Amino acid sequence: MKGLINRNAVVTGAASGIGAAIAKRFCDEGVNVLAIDRNAVSWADSYENVRSVQLDLTNGSTPGLVLENINSFLKGSCDILVNAAGVSAMAPFEETNAEVWDTTLAINFEAVTVLTRTLLPLLKKSDQARVIMIGSICSEFAPAGMSAYVVSKHAVLGLTRALASEFGGDGITVNCIQPGAIVTGITAAGFEGNSPFREHWENKAAIGRLGQPDDVAPLAAFLVSEEGRFISGHGIYVDGGAMQQG
Ligand SMILES: NC(=O)c1ccc[n+]([C@@H]2O[C@H](COP(=O)([O-])OP(=O)(O)OC[C@H]3O[C@@H](n4cnc5c(N)ncnc54)[C@H](O)[C@@H]3O)[C@@H](O)[C@H]2O)c1
Numbered sequence: 001m002k003g004l005i006n007r008n009a010v011v012t013g014a015a016s017g018i019g020a021a022i023a024k025r026f027c028d029e030g031v032n033v034l035a036i037d038r039n040a041v042s043w044a045d046s047y048e049n050v051r052s053v054q055l056d057l058t059n060g061s062t063p064g065l066v067l068e069n070i071n072s073f074l075k076g077s078c079d080i081l082v083n084a085a086g087v088s089a090m091a092p093f094e095e096t097n098a099e100v101w102d103t104t105l106a107i108n109f110e111a112v113t114v115l116t117r118t119l120l121p122l123l124k125k126s127d128q129a130r131v132i133m134i135g136s137i138c139s140e141f142a143p144a145g146m147s148a149y150v151v152s153k154h155a156v157l158g159l160t161r162a163l164a165s166e167f168g169g170d171g172i173t174v175n176c177i178q179p180g181a182i183v184t185g186i187t188a189a190g191f192e193g194n195s196p197f198r199e200h201w202e203n204k205a206a207i208g209r210l211g212q213p214d215d216v217a218p219l220a221a222f223l224v225s226e227e228g229r230f231i232s233g234h235g236i237y238v239d240g241g242a243m244q245q246g
Contacts, residue, residue: 003128003226005030009080010066010119012057012111015039017184018134019084021213022220023050026080029221034069037085057085057111058103063118070122078122080224083112083156084134088186089148101148108152113159120167129172130224133160137180137239157235164233173232175223180204180239182211206241215240 009026013019014035020043023035027047034051035041041052051073055062070078089096089104116131123129139157142150160176167174181201183191191198191210202209216238222228223236237243 001029001221001225001227004221004224007031007079007128007224008034008070008074008077009082009224010034010036010070010078010115011080011082011084012036012115013083013085013134014052015041017084017186018179018182018213018216019082021217022082022084022132025214025217025221026224029225031080031224032074034066034073036066057115058106062111063114066115067118070119076122077126078119079126079128080130080132081116081119081123082132082134082220082224083115084132085111086134086152086186088146090146091148092145093147096148104148105152105155108149109155109159112156116159116163120172123172124167124170127171128224128226128229129170130228131160131163131172131174132220132223133157133174133176135160135176135178135235137178137237137243139176139178139235141243160235161233168232173223173228175228175231175233176235177216177219177223178235178237178239179216180211180237180242182213182216182238184213201242204242204245205239206244209240211238211240 011023014023015037032049038056044052086108135156136153138150139153164174
């Protein structure tokens with residue numbers, strides 16, 4: 001991809017699944033990556049252009065610690081922010097207590113707004129600034145039994161559109177990748193064996209299979225490259241055609 005060597009990126013959720021695949025792809029493209037996760041980023045030893053930092057994004061001290069690491073590892077600059085950290089919450093609305101609701105919104109949405117707001121001054125200084133949110137097909141689709149997750153992911157798409165409008169004049173593009181059913185840490189157990197969940201999503205995808213994190217990472221690499229410069233304010237499905245099926 002053009003224009004990625006020596007760009008500086010912050011990627012959250014980098015220990016696992018989609019965030020890990022994106023962060024590794026960025027490293028392969030020559031991007032310097034600050035890889036953030038509450039869990040250890042075990043793959044980080046394989047690259048020289050990554051620093052992993054173990055942080056809980058819902059903790060109030062995290063934004064300051066991210067800035068400290070940007071200063072020491074990325075020479076104070078940030079061109080790319082990928083907000084991939086997230087949790088799923090599968091429970092009927094009436095059984096979703098305040099704690100589950102708040103926890104889901106805290107990581108999937110509030111932490112995204114806080115980190116994005118923290119990094120905006122640096123992004124404004126970049127000549128190729130990119131923000132990628134990881135939304136979901138649930139940013140526009142609302143299956144029963146996961147209201148907290150659906151609300152959080154609708155909010156992420158709304159934020160994407162609002163920030164694209166507000167910061168386009170600063171040269172920042174903001175887009176939301178909307179994965180379909182991807183085999184990752186939050187879904188692997190549900191997809192094990194021939195579970196009805198697995199069959200449902202395999203059949204729903206026009207491509208006829210579940211997605212893998214490496215099916216998502218190339219879109220992120222394209223969006224942050226020089227060639228993604230005029231794409232902003234959109235949610236883009238990576239779902240094997242699932243959302244076209246009734
Ligand atoms: N897997 C799918 O089918 C699918 C579909 C649509 C959207 N998504 C979204 O993709 C994103 C990545 O999830 P994934 O599927 O790769 O799952 P994953 O569990 O493999 O990765 C999520 C990562 O986020 C980290 N994380 C969670 N809470 C955190 C916190 N408070 N602080 C720091 N790190 C935290 C986890 O430790 C984990 O490494 C999520 O936003 C998820 O909602 C996933």
